[in-house]
Amino acid sequence: MTLPELHVSQWFNTDKNITLASLLGKVIVVEAFQMLCPGCVLHGIPLAQKVAAAFPKEKVAVLGLHTVFEHHDAMTPVSLKAFLHEYRITFPVGVDAPGEGPMPKTMQAFQMRGTPSMLIFDKSGSLRAHHFGDVSELLLGAEIATLLGQERETSLTASDVSIQPGCGEDGCTI
Numbered sequence: 001m002t003l004p005e006l007h008v009s010q011w012f013n014t015d016k017n018i019t020l021a022s023l024l025g026k027v028i029v030v031e032a033f034q035m036l037c038p039g040c041v042l043h044g045i046p047l048a049q050k051v052a053a054a055f056p057k058e059k060v061a062v063l064g065l066h067t068v069f070e071h072h073d074a075m076t077p078v079s080l081k082a083f084l085h086e087y088r089i090t091f092p093v094g095v096d097a098p099g100e101g102p103m104p105k106t107m108q109a110f111q112m113r114g115t116p117s118m119l120i121f122d123k124s125g126s127l128r129a130h131h132f133g134d135v136s137e138l139l140l141g142a143e144i145a146t147l148l149g150q151e152r153e154t155s156l157t158a159s160d161v162s163i164q165p166g167c168g169e170d171g172c173t174i
Helices: 038-054 077-086 105-109 137-152
Strands: 008-012 027-033 060-066 093-096 117-121 127-132 166-168 171-173
Touching (some): 008 077, 027 038, 027 137, 038 060, 038 117, 038 137, 077 093, 093 105, 117 137, 127 137
Parallel strands (some): 027 060
Antiparallel strands (some): 008 093, 027 117, 117 127, 166 171
């Protein structure tokens, strides 16, 4: 199954057009928000900023997605630019392209129920988590760490490990 791509009409905080495909090899966190959404301002955006600050950019990509499904006249790109400056949001933020009806294209493609919503993709581009509302920092950190740790997972066979019987500082073997 091919996952939908982001449908962005304009980007802020970057000079290039970002696609999910261009970020393969990284864990991708997408925070979908509206600047007039209290839950987004209080929970979603600060959490995305914490993720961006806590994880190395070469391993975790954080993107914002301004996905407007109400109050269209108030949430223009000019207003968004001022909002991003005031809240000191430095990660790339895309404006979700308008859809056929009131739902923007990316919001519709990923079947988001509202804002704030968070999408988490693994390094191969598979959608691994889809959160709506306030997300626990502990849960989110564990999800990201699990996806980052997948590159270190290997399966060992008996021939890969040499065990010498005896006891040492780390324990005893048979």
